[in-house]
Amino acid sequence: MRLPDKTGAIEGAIAAIPDGATIMLGGFGVPGTPFLMIQELVRQNKRDLTIIKNDANETGMGVDHLLVAGCVRRLITTHLGLNANAIRMMNEGTIEVEFCAQGMLAERIRAGGAGLKGFVTDIGIDTEMGRGKQRVEIGGEVAMIETALRADVALLHAAQADTFGNLRFAATARNFSPLMAMAADTVIVEAEEIVTLGTIAPEDVHTPGPFVDHVVHVPNLSEEYAVVRR
Amino acid sequence: MSDAKSRMIARAARDIAPGMTVNLGIGLPTQVVNHLPGDFPVCLHTENGLTGIGPTLPHDRADRNLIDAGGAYVSTIPGSAFFDSATSFALVRSGRLDLTMLGAFEVAENGDLANWKIPGKFSPGAGGGMELAQKARRVAVLTTHTDRAGNPKLLTRCTLPLTAAGCVDRIFTDMAVIDVTPAGFALRELAQGVTIEDVKQATGAPLHIPSGAIPTF
Helix, strand or coil, X not given: CCCCCCEECHXXXXXXXXCCCEEEECCCCCCCCCHHHHHHHHHCCCCCEEEXXXXXXXXXXXXXXXXXXXXXXXXXXXXXXXXXXXXXXXXXXXCEEEECCHHHHHHHHHHHHCCCCEEEECCCCCCHHHCCCCEEEECCEEEEEEECCCEEEEEEEEEEEECCCXXXXXXXXXXXXXXXCCCEEEEEEEEEEEECCCCCCHHXXXXXXXXXXXXXXXXXXXXXXXXXXX | CCHHHHHHHHHHHCCCCCCCEEEECCCHHHHHHHHCCCCCCCEEEECCCEEEEECCCCHHHCCCCCECCCCCECEEEEEEEECCHHHHXXXXXXXXXXXXXXXXXXXXXXXXXXXXXXXXXXXXXXXXXXXXXXXXXXXXXXXXXXXXXXXXXXECCCCCCCCECCCXXXXXXXXXXXXXXXXXXXXXXXXXXXXXXXXXXXXXCCEECCCCCCCEC
């Protein structure tokens, strides 16, 4: 037996994403952000997207290109502090923004990936973030239902993938990616290095291949992946 | 940075006990680490998926994939671990975080904290702040005692949207160390050159003064 080969070209993988899609993007700041696939979304002029990502990168980088190009209708995120452009568009009503507490965003995605409808928590219960959420009582304590999140597509950046889609992430580039890999109907991974089956030892796999649909090779990273000199 | 501010940060560092797991928030709290001895036994956590944070690196030596939650280029030390964001917040919510130090716009005498939103002016989202404030075993705030206009930041009630209710245990300011107690704010220590009367004047809520000498820092 031999595990299937999922490698392909970036253009074709992104072309299958329809306008109006909900897209999860890995990354926390620069590490883990799939900048080249984001550029391809812009190049193919996708419209009306819902983007789920921890942050909106910085002005002039990553998610900001999607915002400037008018690709995004709605953004589900935790923090826009480094992107004044995203805050301006939110304030002007050009994009709709839903804020989540960071661990809640992670857990909502994890729940979606685990086939759950939601989970019960007390995070944010005394704050405006808790408003409008369904309350339940568990063990005599009041808590809230957080709904699970899934997406049509997850776009992830990996340091290393094998041809079946077993993935390894570098350092803090892991962040949301293993969770998003479980929570989308189609998972497309750009990998800096593509290796033959067996090169990644089974015990060293961060995301198992069955969660991954397409692997594209990005040997030449753009300047956006480099250390940011602020 | 003013001398009073750096003494505040040095004083806060003395509250980190050997063996703790600690998250230092973005801004002033991050600088607390600079006042710990190099071989101090502590595990620093950052929300984006690292325990065992090593020294901050200059750009020419930085790893593009290794940052803290504030975006600073950091490093690993022997024993460091990387993990995903769900694991990172499981650590926070399950009570494994002994202490967090956070910035503040306002702190109320009942321990309420507001540090994420100024409606109409500043609303970038809370990031991981809500879970840190609500679930760390101990929450300390580092802040200037008053805002830039001289208004008190320690109040009877917060006026801004809350990050978490009743979460703050201790406040380090450039004027004093103040604990949040069931009876409200209690003065513990004074910054050098600051009087009890100065602190009372700059605080927007009643301040309980213990009997006996007040230590200085």
